[in-house]
Amino acid sequence: MNFTVDTPAVLLLLPLALLPFAATVLSISSYPSLASIPHDRLSLVMDIGLRIAGALAITMIIFGLAGLHRREQLVERVGKGANIVLLFDRSSSMDNSFANRLPSGGEVSKSAAARRLISDFVARRPHDRIGVAAFSTSPMPVLPLTQHHDTVRAAVAAIDRPGLAKTDVGRGLVLAMTMFNENTADASRAVVLVSDGAAVIDRQVQATLRSIAARMPLNLYWLFLRTKGSRGIFDPPDPRQPDMPQTNPERHLHLFLSTLGVPYRAFEAGSPRAVEQAIAEIDRQEMRPLLYFERMPRRDLSHLCYSAAAVSVALLALAKLAERGLTGRSRATYRPALTLASGGKRG
Amino acid sequence: MDRSSRLAEGVAMMPRAVRDFRFILLIAAFVALCIALARPSWTMQRAAYDLLLVVDVTGSMNARDYVLDGSPAPRLDAVKRTLRDLIAQLPCRSRVGLGIFTERRSFLLFEPVELCDNYPVAEAAIGSLEWRMAWEGDSRIASGLNSALEIARSLDADLVFLTDGHEAPPLSASGPPPFEGKAGEVRGLLIGVGGNALVPIPKFDDMGRETGFFAMADVPQENRMGLPPADASSRPGWHPRNAPFGGEAPTGNEHLTSVREEYLQTLARRAGLDYVRLEDASRLDAAVAQSASPRMIGTTADLSPIPAAIALAALLASYGALPIFRLRQPRPGSSHSRNERMAQ
Numbered sequence: 001m002n003f004t005v006d007t008p009a010v011l012l013l014l015p016l017a018l019l020p021f022a023a024t025v026l027s028i029s030s031y032p033s034l035a036s037i038p039h040d041r042l043s044l045v046m047d048i049g050l051r052i053a054g055a056l057a058i059t060m061i062i063f064g065l066a067g068l069h070r071r072e073q074l075v076e077r078v079g080k081g082a083n084i085v086l087l088f089d090r091s092s093s094m095d096n097s098f099a100n101r102l103p104s105g106g107e108v109s110k111s112a113a114a115r116r117l118i119s120d121f122v123a124r125r126p127h128d129r130i131g132v133a134a135f136s137t138s139p140m141p142v143l144p145l146t147q148h149h150d151t152v153r154a155a156v157a158a159i160d161r162p163g164l165a166k167t168d169v170g171r172g173l174v175l176a177m178t179m180f181n182e183n184t185a186d187a188s189r190a191v192v193l194v195s196d197g198a199a200v201i202d203r204q205v206q207a208t209l210r211s212i213a214a215r216m217p218l219n220l221y222w223l224f225l226r227t228k229g230s231r232g233i234f235d236p237p238d239p240r241q242p243d244m245p246q247t248n249p250e251r252h253l254h255l256f257l258s259t260l261g262v263p264y265r266a267f268e269a270g271s272p273r274a275v276e277q278a279i280a281e282i283d284r285q286e287m288r289p290l291l292y293f294e295r296m297p298r299r300d301l302s303h304l305c306y307s308a309a310a311v312s313v314a315l316l317a318l319a320k321l322a323e324r325g326l327t328g329r330s331r332a333t334y335r336p337a338l339t340l341a342s343g344g345k346r347g
Numbered sequence: 348m349d350r351s352s353r354l355a356e357g358v359a360m361m362p363r364a365v366r367d368f369r370f371i372l373l374i375a376a377f378v379a380l381c382i383a384l385a386r387p388s389w390t391m392q393r394a395a396y397d398l399l400l401v402v403d404v405t406g407s408m409n410a411r412d413y414v415l416d417g418s419p420a421p422r423l424d425a426v427k428r429t430l431r432d433l434i435a436q437l438p439c440r441s442r443v444g445l446g447i448f449t450e451r452r453s454f455l456l457f458e459p460v461e462l463c464d465n466y467p468v469a470e471a472a473i474g475s476l477e478w479r480m481a482w483e484g485d486s487r488i489a490s491g492l493n494s495a496l497e498i499a500r501s502l503d504a505d506l507v508f509l510t511d512g513h514e515a516p517p518l519s520a521s522g523p524p525p526f527e528g529k530a531g532e533v534r535g536l537l538i539g540v541g542g543n544a545l546v547p548i549p550k551f552d553d554m555g556r557e558t559g560f561f562a563m564a565d566v567p568q569e570n571r572m573g574l575p576p577a578d579a580s581s582r583p584g585w586h587p588r589n590a591p592f593g594g595e596a597p598t599g600n601e602h603l604t605s606v607r608e609e610y611l612q613t614l615a616r617r618a619g620l621d622y623v624r625l626e627d628a629s630r631l632d633a634a635v636a637q638s639a640s641p642r643m644i645g646t647t648a649d650l651s652p653i654p655a656a657i658a659l660a661a662l663l664a665s666y667g668a669l670p671i672f673r674l675r676q677p678r679p680g681s682s683h684s685r686n687e688r689m690a691q
Contacts, residue, residue, distance in 0.1 A: 016663060023666045025369045054666060057376075061659040064383070065652050090454075134456075137482035140447075141475045142456045143468055151468040154444065155457035161498070164454065164482050204554075303384060306655055310380035313662065317373040 003301070006067030013062045020054030025316055026323055050319050057312035064305035074293040079127035082188045082286040083145055086118065086156070087176040089195030090136045092163040098271055099228045110196050110225045111160040113272040118194070119156050121279050122149055127292040131179045132156070135172025136164035145179060147292065169193070169253060170201035170209065177212045187290035189218040192282060196225040198233075198253035200245045206256065213260040220257060221282050222266040224250065225275065232268055372665035379658035383651040391648055394641030395438050399502060401446040401453050401495040402426055403510035403540070404478050405486035406561075407604040409549045410511075412542035421549075422540045423478060426509050429625055430473050433507075436632045439463045440644050444504060445472055450483035451490035459504050479555060486515040489523035492537070492614055499533045505639035506535035509625065512607030512614075513541075516567045517599075520576035523614065531619030536638050540625045541606035548604055561602040569597035 005011065031037070094111040108116075122130060131145040132155040142155050176191045201209070224233050233254040237243035245252035257264050265285075267278030402408075404423065413425035434443055444459035462469065488510055499506040514523075547560035575591045584594015606624070615622040621638040623631070 013659075019663065019666045023669065025373060025665050027367055027369075054662070057662055058659065061380070061655055061662065064655050065659065132457075138480060140454075140456070140480040142472065144471045144475065146468045146471075148465045148468045151457060151460045151465045151472075154460045157458045158455040161455050162452075164452075166482075302651070302655075303386070306380050306383045306651070309658070310377060310384065313373055313377045313380060313658070317370065317377055320367070320370045320373055 002071050002073070003068060004071050005063070006069070008066065010062060010066035013065075014059065017055045017058040017062070019058065020051045024051075025054065025320060026050070046319075050316060053312040053315045057309045057316070060305040060309035060312070064302040064309065068301045068305055070299040070301060072298040073296045075296055076291055077294050079290055079292050080287045081125055081127035081129075081290040081292065082190050082288060083129045083131075083180060083290075084125075084190045084192060084286065085131040085133060085145070085176045085179050086152075087172055087191055087193045088114070088132070088134045088159045089167060089169070089172075089193075089197070090134045090140075090159065090163040091167045091195075091197070092165065093167075093227070094163050094196050094225070095160075096227070098225070108272060109160060110227070111163070113275055114194050114223075114225065115156055115160045117272070117275050117279050118159075119153055121283060122152050122156060124283060125286075127290055128286075129292070131176075133172065133176045133179060134159070135168055135175070137166040137168055139168065139171045139175035141175060141179065145181070167195065167197050167199045169195060169198050170205035174205060174208055174212065177209070177216060177218065180216060180218065188286060188288045189216070190282075190286050191218060191220050193220070193222045194225070195222070196227060197230075198249040200249055201253065201256060210260060213262045218262055219286070220260065220262050220264040221285075222254070222257060222264070223275065223278050223282075224266060224268045226268050226270045228270065233266055234268060369665040369669070372661045372668075376658040376661040376665070379654040379661065382654040383658065385651075387650040387654070388647045389650055390645045392643045393438060393646050394636070395441040395644050396635060396639045397442045397459050397502075397504040397642060398437075398535075398635065398639060399444045399446060399455075399459065399495070399499045399504040399506050400430055400473070401448050401491075401498075401506065401508045402430070402476055403449070403486070403488070403491070403508075404447045404476060404481045405449050405513070405515065406478065406481070406484060406550075407486065407511050407513040407515065407548050408540070409478050409551075410541065410546045410604045411549075412544070412546045412605075422511060423476065425625060426540055427473055427476060429631060430509075431470050433631050433635065434462060434466065434469055434473070437462055437635070440646075442504070443469055444502060445469070445476075446495065446498060447476065447480055448488075448491040448495060448508070448510065449481035450485045451487040451494070453491050453495035453498055454482075455498050458502060478551075484515070486513060487524075488512060488514055488611075489518075489526075489614060492618065493524070493527060496528050496533045496618060499535065500528070505635075506533055506620065507538065507635065507639075508535070508620070509538045509540055510611070511541040511604060512539060512611040513604045514607075514610075515601070517570045517601055519570040519573040521573050523610075526614075526617045528618065530617060533619075534638060534640050535620050536631075536634055537611055537615040537618075537620045537622045538625050538631070539606045539608050539611045539622065541604065543605055545600055545603035545605045548602065563598065563602050566602045567597075568599035568601045 094114075095109050097107040097109055099107070126149070129145045129147055130149065130152045132142040132152060134140045134142055143151055146152065173191070173193065176193070180189050222233075226232055231248055231250055233250045235251065237248055237251060241247055254266055257266070267281065269275040269278050402423070408423045408426070409421045411419040411421050413420045413422060415424055415428060437443070439462065441462050442459035443462055444455065445457055446453050446455045448454070456472065460469065491510075492508055495506055495508050549557050550559050550561050550565070552558050569592065571592050579585055579592055582593030582595070584590055586594070608624070612622045621634065623634045625631070
C-alpha cells in the first residue's frame with residue numbers, strides 16, 4: 001500500500017489543522033467563576049471530541065485538495081502462460097494465398113490468415129509476455145517482450161502489409177532467441193516461427209544458433225504455412241534429386257531445428273483451418289505457471305477525504321445547533337445543552 | 348395548540364445558532380463538501396495526434412555528425428533520442444506507429460497504438476531501431492517517401508519521415524521519380540537529419556563489424572540509367588553511342604554525406620508536407636502541433652477541488668475569524684476571556 005499525493009505543496013497548509021485546538025466554533029458565554037462549575041468528565045470529552053472533529057475536517061480537506069491517492073501498483077500474481085517471441089516471415093510470398101495465387105474473392109493471403117489467427121491467439125493469452133520480431137532479407141526486432149498486448153496486436157496487424165524480398169530464417173532465429181533476457185527465467189520460453197518457406201542457414205549462423213540453444217532453454221515451434229504444390233517439411237526427398245539444403249530447404253531446416261537440442265515441434269498448415277489447429281496446439285502446450293504482474297490502477301482517495309470531512313463538519317454543525325446560552329437572552333428558558341444533557345453540566 | 352406552542356418554542360430556540368455567522372459558515376462548508384462529493388467535472392477539448400514515424404535506416408544514417416552526451420553519435424542515435432523525447436511530449440491519447448525505410452520502400456513495424464498505455468513499449472521499439480534492419484543498401488528516398496505516404500494514408504495517420512536526403516544510387520539526370528499521390532492528402536513532416544558539412548559514412552562487414560569508411564570508388568558516383576544529362580556532350584571522351592555519359596569514370600562526393608536540405612524541401616513541397624531540421628524535441632513537438640491534423644478528444648477535468656477549497660476557507664473562517672477579530676480589538680482581562688472559553 002503506498003499512498004501519495006499529487007501536489008505535496010498543498011500539505012504545507014496542514015498546520016492549520018491545529019486551529020481548532022486554539023479557537024472554537026462554539027459561542028462563548030461569560031460566567032463569573034469557573035470554580036463554581038463542578039468537574040465534569042463528559043463535558044471535557046465533548047470539548048476534546050469537537051476539537052478533534054474540527055482538526056480532522058481541516059486535515060481531510062487539505063489531503064483531499066492535495067489529491068491523496070493510492071499509487072498504481074504492479075501486483076505479482078501467478079497465472080498460466082509463457083514468454084513468447086513471435087517471429088514472422090515478412091517475405092513477399094506470404095502475400096499470396098495458400099494456393100500460391102494473389103488472393104481473390106473469398107481467399108485470404110497467408111499473411112492475412114496468420115494475422116487474424118495470431119491476433120486471436122494473443123487475445124486468448126492475457127498473461128503472456130510477448131515479443132515480436134520479423135525477418136526477410138534481414139532480421140528486424142519489432143517489439144521487445146512486453147505485457148502491453150495492444151502494441152503486440154498492432155505489430156501483428158502490420159504483418160499482412162506487402163512483404164520484402166527474401167527469407168533469411170537463420171538470422172531471424174538468432175534474433176528471436178536472443179530477445180529473451182534474464183527476467184524470463186521464471187517461466188517457459190517459446191519461439192513461434194511463422195513462415196511459408198525456408199532458406200539455407202549459413203554455417204556460422206548454424207553454430208551461433210546451436211550455442212544459443214545450449215545456453216537458453218526454450219521451446220521452438222515452427223508454424224509452416226505450406227503452399228499448395230510446394231515441398232513439405234515432412235515429405236521424403238525426391239529420389240531423383242540430390243537431397244541438399246539448396247533443393248529442399250524446408251526439410252533441411254526442419255532437420256537442423258530438430259538437432260538443436262531444444263524441445264521443437266513443427267506444424268505444417270496448408271489452409272487457414274490447419275493453421276488454427278496448430279495455434280490451438282501451441283496454445284495448449286505453452287500453459288505453464290508464470291509469474292506475471294497485474295496492474296492495480298491508481299485509486300483516488302480524495303473523495304474519501306471529503307466524506308470524512310463532511311461528517312466531521314456535520315457533527316460540528318449539530319453541536320452548534322445544540323448549544324444554549326447560560327443567560328436567557330432569548331425568550332427560551334435555560335436548558336442543559338443537548339450534547340451535555342445526558343448527565344453533563346447542571347448549571 | 349400544543350403543536351403550535353412547541354413550534355413557537357422551537358423558533359425561539361433556533362436563532363441562537365442560526366444568527367451566529369460561524370454556524371452559517373459551517374453549513375456552507377458542509378454544503379460545499381457535499382458538492383465536492385458529487386464530483387463536478389468539466390469536459391475540455393484537447394488535441395491529440397495520430398502519427399506514423401518512419402525512420403531512414405540506410406547506411407548514411409550511420410554517419411557521425413551529431414554530438415550526444417559529449418561524444419560523436421550517429422544520425423540514427425540522434426533520431427532515436429529525438430523521437431523518444433517527442434513521444435514523451437505528445438499529449439496523452441495520441442497514437443504512434445513505427446516504420447523503417449530503406450531501399451525504395453517503407454516497412455511498417457507496428458500500427459499506431461495509444462501512447463498513454465503503451466509508452467514503454469513504443470519507446471523500447473524506437474530504441475531498438477538500427478541499421479542492421481535495413482534489407483538493402485539502396486536509399487531511394489523519393490520512392491520511400493511515396494510508400495510511407497501510402498501507408499500513412501491507409502492508417503489514417505499523419506506522417507513524420509526522418510531522413511538525411513542522401514539518395515543512393517544518385518538520382519538520374521531526369522530527377523526523382525514523380526510524386527503520384529494527391530498533395531496534401533496526408534499531412535505531416537519531413538525531417539532533415541544530419542549536419543551541413545560532408546562527413547564519411549562508416550562501412551560494415553557481413554558480421555556487422557565496422558571496417559572503415561566508404562571511399563570514392565566504393566559507391567556509384569553517378570547514375571547512368573536513363574538519358575544522359577544535357578551537358579554530357581561537353582565531357583571528355585563523349586561519344587553519342589559508345590560513351591553517352593563521357594569517357595571517364597565519374598568522380599564526386601557521393602561517398603560523403605551531409606543533409607540535402609534543398610532536395611528534401613522539394614520532396615516535401617510536392618507532397619504537401621512541411622520540412623524541418625532535426626532540432627531538439629521541443630521544437631519538433633511544436634512542428635508536429637503545427638503540421639499534423641489534430642484529433643479532438645474530450646478530457647474531463649475534475650472540478651471538485653474548487654468546492655473543497657471553499658469548504659476549507661469557510662471552516663477556517665468559522666474557527667479563525669473571531670479570534671482574529673478579537674486580537675485586533677483587545678478586550679481588558681485576558682484571564683476573563685480564558686475563563687469564558689473554558690465555560691463555552
